[in-house]
Amino acid sequence: MQLKLSGVGKSYGGLPVLSDISLDIASGEILCLVGPSGCGKSTLLRMIGGLELPDEGEILQVGAPPEGSLNPLTFIFQDFALLPWRSVAGNVSLALESHRAISRAERAAIIADVLSRTKLGDFANAWPKQLSGGMKQRVAIARALAVRPAVFLMDEPLSALDAQTRDILMDDLIELWSRERFTAVYVTHNLQEAVRLGHRIAILSRRPGKIRRIIGIDTPIGARTHQDPELLAIQEELWGLMREEAEAADKELTHG
Amino acid sequence: MADDDAQTRPVPYRGGGFSARPMRSVGVLTFAALVAVWELGSRYGYISNLVLPAPSEVIEAFRDLWVSGTLWEHLGASLYRLVTGWSLGTIAGIAVGFAIGLFRPVRASAGPLVAAIFPIPKIALLPLFIIWFGIGEASKVGLILFGTFFPTVIATYGGVDNVDRTLVRMGQSFGLSRWEIARKILFPGALPAILSGMRITAAIAIILIVAAELIAAQRGIGAYIQMAGSLFATDQLIAGVLVLSALGLTVSALIGALELWLLRWRA
Ligand SMILES: Nc1ncnc2c1ncn2[C@@H]1O[C@H](COP(=O)(O)OP(=O)(O)OP(=O)(O)O)[C@@H](O)[C@H]1O
Ligand SMILES: [Mg+2]
Numbered sequence: 116m117q118l119k120l121s122g123v124g125k126s127y128g129g130l131p132v133l134s135d136i137s138l139d140i141a142s143g144e145i146l147c148l149v150g151p152s153g154c155g156k157s158t159l160l161r162m163i164g165g166l167e168l169p170d171e172g173e174i175l176q177v178g179a180p181p182e183g184s185l186n187p188l189t190f191i192f193q194d195f196a197l198l199p200w201r202s203v204a205g206n207v208s209l210a211l212e213s214h215r216a217i218s219r220a221e222r223a224a225i226i227a228d229v230l231s232r233t234k235l236g237d238f239a240n241a242w243p244k245q246l247s248g249g250m251k252q253r254v255a256i257a258r259a260l261a262v263r264p265a266v267f268l269m270d271e272p273l274s275a276l277d278a279q280t281r282d283i284l285m286d287d288l289i290e291l292w293s294r295e296r297f298t299a300v301y302v303t304h305n306l307q308e309a310v311r312l313g314h315r316i317a318i319l320s321r322r323p324g325k326i327r328r329i330i331g332i333d334t335p336i337g338a339r340t341h342q343d344p345e346l347l348a349i350q351e352e353l354w355g356l357m358r359e360e361a362e363a364a365d366k367e368l369t370h371g
Numbered sequence: 372m373a374d375d376d377a378q379t380r381p382v383p384y385r386g387g388g389f390s391a392r393p394m395r396s397v398g399v400l401t402f403a404a405l406v407a408v409w410e411l412g413s414r415y416g417y418i419s420n421l422v423l424p425a426p427s428e429v430i431e432a433f434r435d436l437w438v439s440g441t442l443w444e445h446l447g448a449s450l451y452r453l454v455t456g457w458s459l460g461t462i463a464g465i466a467v468g469f470a471i472g473l474f475r476p477v478r479a480s481a482g483p484l485v486a487a488i489f490p491i492p493k494i495a496l497l498p499l500f501i502i503w504f505g506i507g508e509a510s511k512v513g514l515i516l517f518g519t520f521f522p523t524v525i526a527t528y529g530g531v532d533n534v535d536r537t538l539v540r541m542g543q544s545f546g547l548s549r550w551e552i553a554r555k556i557l558f559p560g561a562l563p564a565i566l567s568g569m570r571i572t573a574a575i576a577i578i579l580i581v582a583a584e585l586i587a588a589q590r591g592i593g594a595y596i597q598m599a600g601s602l603f604a605t606d607q608l609i610a611g612v613l614v615l616s617a618l619g620l621t622v623s624a625l626i627g628a629l630e631l632w633l634l635r636w637r638a
Contacts, residue, residue: 146485161540164544166540166543166544179527185546186546188544189545190540190541190544191545192537192540192541194537196538196540196541198538198555198556198559199636199637200559200560200634200636201636209545209555212551212555213545213546213547213548213551234377242636243636244636244637258545262545306503334504
């Protein structure tokens with residue numbers, strides 16, 4: 116399943132937030148979205164996921180979602196969005212309960228499977244409150260895996276975590292992608308994450324967000340390292356593009 | 372510097388204090404001392420029996436109440452009114468509060484009405500309720516129902532309003548229906564607020580039932596206290612008050628246990 120955005124625009128109460136966004140996201144591709152604060156990245160992601168309607172343009176899903184996908188467009192949120200009154204297994208279960216076709220036994224099997232894939236097998240009965248930030252986000256990833264998405268929509272999934280946990284989870288995500296070859300739109304402020312994970316990186320300008328540049332990275336995701344000079348050069352280039360936008364956006368915010 | 376003995380001393384301690392750690396034994400001791408002073412004061416004539424009976428007399432009055440079975444008659448009557456009125460008021464309040472939290476037209480129509488009626492001291496409506504429902508049980512149950520309904524409504528929709536909206540977004544992003552979001556996300560999310568509302572309405576219900584029974588009842592703890600007062604039987608009067616205190620403590624312990632169990636995910 117592919118996604119096709121053409122001429123997408125959005126404003127909130129007369130304030131244009133996004134304008135003329137056109138993008139094609141191929142199956143199995145990870146597209147990273149970077150841009151200054153407030154440029155509309157989260158808004159764009161919500162529109163792609165059907166949680167909000169664009170004012171202009173259209174967002175199309177091309178081709179049928181893969182067989183057995185329960186929730187083709189699945190979010191992973193920055194603040195995890197776990198229900199504190201449900202255990203780890205209960206949180207995963209929430210995503211499956213509304214699907215009548217899945218029996219109780221099947222549901223339990225799916226939960227056990229995704230929890231073991233995210234190394235949470237021993238924590239099925241723990242409350243979210245008892246988990247570290249990294250484990251909470253792994254629960255959210257397990258919940259997403261349970262509905263077999265065609266596209267992952269991730270809004271700064273690692274930014275609430277400390278640096279070490281972030282590295283570990285990044286490795287987990289890379290490993291996951293190598294196995295499952297999912298499609299993803301990945302919003303981040305962290306350029307290092309963008310060059311580690313993105314097949315392409317789209318840089319948005321400050322509000323109203325437009326696509327300023329799209330940079331492709333050829334190195335296979337599995338073969339990328341922290342020290343790769345080519346990646347560092349791209350990161351430098353991205354920072355150059357981002358810097359002016361971020362500075363200008365920063366000034367804009369201070370005088371309203 | 373460091374080896375200059377005159378200048379070397381431990382860092383002065385200035386922490387500690389301001390702790391909320393319980394000191395249970397002190398509470399018991401205070402209580403026992405107070406009762407002892409009161410008993411001695413009564414025995415040696417410093418406290419007139421008409422003003423305040425000795426603790427031993429209160430215990431005697433309580434024993435009478437217990438043995439003769441009047442305690443159960445009065446307590447039973449009060450409990451019946453409390454439980455029915457409070458349960459009905461709470462159930463109706465949760466339903467209406469939830470509807471206000473979920474549906475904007477309901478909020479727009481019922482919200483201001485609730486806000487207007489909420490501050491009325493409900494006991495002022497007892498005469499009206501007696502005219503409407505008669506002097507019997509219905510007017511008292513109705514009063515408690517009415518008195519617990521509004522705070523419950525307010526606690527419930529406040530709780531629903533306070534549920535983190537990203538959780539609602541999350542539910543939508545997994546394709547949950549509106550009904551599922553209400554049942555699996557908004558209701559459990561509002562439960563802590565609903566339970567603390569219950570704590571308040573239980574206290575309100577006890578106040579209302581005693582007030583109503585003081586004014587117009589033949590049976591009930593309030594009626595018993597009223598009778599004792601008109602006979603200047605202060606020992607019975609205080610015994611009745613002690614029963615109320617025990618009732619309040621029991622109710623609050625029950626709700627505490629309910630909270631502990633329903634909100635165990637918070638521990
Ligand atoms: N529901 C809303 N109502 C009104 N304005 C909104 C709403 N959601 C977002 N905005 C505004 O739209 C703009 C873009 O918001 P958005 O959250 O998409 O930015 P972002 O790029 O994700 O920023 P950040 O990097 O800080 O997460 C901001 O100015 C924000 O204030
Ligand atoms: Mg954002």
